[in-house]
Amino acid sequence: MQDVIEVQTEDFNQGALYDALRQDSLANGAIVTFSGLVRDFNQGHEVGDLFLEHYPAMTKASLLNIVTAARARWHFGKIILIHRVGRLAQGEQIVFVGLTSAHRKDAFDGVQFIMDYLKTEAPFWKKESTSEGDKWVAANVSDTQARLRWDKQDEM
Amino acid sequence: MIQVLFFGQLKDQVKMPSVKVEEAATSVGELKKTLGVMHPQWQHYLTNDSILVAVNKTIGNDQTVLSDGDEVAFFPPVTGG
Numbered sequence: 001m002q003d004v005i006e007v008q009t010e011d012f013n014q015g016a017l018y019d020a021l022r023q024d025s026l027a028n029g030a031i032v033t034f035s036g037l038v039r040d041f042n043q044g045h046e047v048g049d050l051f052l053e054h055y056p057a058m059t060k061a062s063l064l065n066i067v068t069a070a071r072a073r074w075h076f077g078k079i080i081l082i083h084r085v086g087r088l089a090q091g092e093q094i095v096f097v098g099l100t101s102a103h104r105k106d107a108f109d110g111v112q113f114i115m116d117y118l119k120t121e122a123p124f125w126k127k128e129s130t131s132e133g134d135k136w137v138a139a140n141v142s143d144t145q146a147r148l149r150w151d152k153q154d155e156m
Numbered sequence: 157m158i159q160v161l162f163f164g165q166l167k168d169q170v171k172m173p174s175v176k177v178e179e180a181a182t183s184v185g186e187l188k189k190t191l192g193v194m195h196p197q198w199q200h201y202l203t204n205d206s207i208l209v210a211v212n213k214t215i216g217n218d219q220t221v222l223s224d225g226d227e228v229a230f231f232p233p234v235t236g237g
Contacts, residue, residue, distance in 0.1 A: 036237050052236070055163055055229055058213035083236060095237050115237060121215070123229075124236025125164035136165040139206075139233030 003067055003079040007059045009086040012096055017080050024100040028077035032107040033098035034115060040090045048129040052085045055123035066117040074106040116147040163231035169201045184209050185218035206233055
């Protein structure tokens with residue numbers, strides 16, 4: 001049940017990662033995966049390449065903290081979380097999160113939880129090449145709200 | 157000595173990726189003041205409410221206590237995923 005957490009410049013093979021999740025125990029009959037890609041349009045302008053900066057000494061530990069927090073809320077089999085850094089072209093894969101669980105709802109919730117925290121706490125910054133020059137991507141208020149819903153659920 | 161790092165747009169705004177601070181600072185808030193004295197043009201960016209700080213790779217705040225040898229990173233809200 002070793003989790004896989006990687007920060008890398010190389011692309012990843014979604015099929016191979018899914019197969020790795022399938023090798024998990026048969027007690028876990030649910031697999032949910034999410035992949036995030038580079039879009040061609042963002043915040044009102046066309047986007048060319050994307051550059052993903054990160055804080056190398058902190059990034060992996062931050063992702064591990066998020067996975068640990070998810071494991072504290074639900075019971076999962078295996079979790080795979082991969083985030084790419086460096087220069088990425090339109091349509092390229094940026095992030096993969098996949099996990100196994102005995103229950104469908106836990107699996108869906110777990111992937112959402114990991115992505116919501118990743119988008120608000122993991123030290124990555126996107127810079128886009130646009131027709132008007134390079135632009136740092138501004139953080140979305142909706143991402144913060146999406147993360148805060150997990151706090152609200154704790155209070156309920 | 158405290159090693160200060162900048163990331164994302166903040167790195168472009170202060171025009172350097174890192175700086176060493178020899179003066180003692182007891183907290184992140186104190187360190188910001190010291191940096192503002194060293195580089196007055198940075199004050200505007202460092203006092204922005206949205207700027208985040210990590211001390212020794214863990215998210216902190218202006219009250220986080222510092223000691224000699226710490227690594228302090230300042231950065232704007234994250235935009236990965």
